[in-house]
Amino acid sequence: DVKVTQSSRYLVKRTGEKVFLECVQDMDHENMFWYRQDPGLGLRLIYFSYDVKMKEKGDIPEGYSVSREKKERFSLILESASTNQTSMYLCASSPKASSPLHFGNGTRLTVT
Amino acid sequence: GEDVEQSLFLSVREGDSSVINCTYTDSSSTYLYWYKQEPGAGLQLLTYIFSNMDMKQDQRLTVLLNKKDKHLSLRIADTQTGDSAIYFCAEILNSGNTPLVFGKGTRLSVIA
Numbered sequence: 001d002v003k004v005t006q007s008s009r010y011l012v013k014r015t016g017e018k019v020f021l022e023c024v025q026d027m028d029h030e031n032m033f034w035y036r037q038d039p040g041l042g043l044r045l046i047y048f049s050y051d052v053k054m055k056e057k058g059d060i061p062e063g064y065s066v067s068r069e070k071k072e073r074f075s076l077i078l079e080s081a082s083t084n085q086t087s088m089y090l091c092a093s094s095p096k097a098s099s100p101l102h103f104g105n106g107t108r109l110t111v112t
Numbered sequence: 113g114e115d116v117e118q119s120l121f122l123s124v125r126e127g128d129s130s131v132i133n134c135t136y137t138d139s140s141s142t143y144l145y146w147y148k149q150e151p152g153a154g155l156q157l158l159t160y161i162f163s164n165m166d167m168k169q170d171q172r173l174t175v176l177l178n179k180k181d182k183h184l185s186l187r188i189a190d191t192q193t194g195d196s197a198i199y200f201c202a203e204i205l206n207s208g209n210t211p212l213v214f215g216k217g218t219r220l221s222v223i224a
Contacts, residue, residue, distance in 0.1 A: 004154070033211060040120070040216070041216065042200070042215060042216030042217050043155075043200070043214045043217075045211055048211055090155070092154075092155075097211075098142065098143065098204050100143075100157045100160060101155070101212060102157070103147075103154035103155040103156070104154050105153050106153070106154050
């Protein structure tokens with residue numbers, strides 16, 4: 001089974017802090033994705049990557065950046081956390097673009 | 113354009129059938145997916161249907177696809193309390209080079 005691991009289940013940070021959310025997949029998947037999930041808004045795509053060192057903006061990239069230095073790891077970075085970035089963050093991976101996504105269990109981030 | 117719509121809530125009694133509906137607007141979709149999200153967890157792929165199929169059955173799950181109306185449904189027979197979750201419909205476009213487009217999710221509540 002594919003395993004997508006997000007390093008933290010819960011995270012509490014202060015406004016203005018730099019925040020790193022880490023995601024690792026163990027199935028040599030090409031593609032990795034970061035979503036945020038908010039009540040009533042469903043899943044919104046922040047960034048995705050189809051290969052090492054490649055990144056593409058999703059629907060809501062503002063306030064975020066990403067890093068993909070190795071195939072198995074995709075990091076989401078909040079340069080200066082703000083309270084409106086309090087959310088559930090979900091990482092996913094897939095072997096190719098048309099394949100179904102495999103999700104991690106999510107990181108619930110609270111920014112105070 | 114690409115938009116996937118679902119009703120936000122559904123409540124059923126234990127033992128009854130649940131039908132979760134989804135509409136999509138892009139006729140070039142190739143695969144359509146159903147994901148399940150249990151409380152505090154990530155999304156888990158439940159089933160999928162290829163666009164040249166009308167129906168797919170997998171144990172208690174039946175997926176129906178009406179391409180003319182761009183309507184997808186998920187029927188859960190003999191609904192159990194363990195089926196309580198959020199169910200997401202998602203589509204992949206024919207190009208295959210764009211990420212999945214998700215609906216906002218339907219929260220299914222099963223009443224004992």
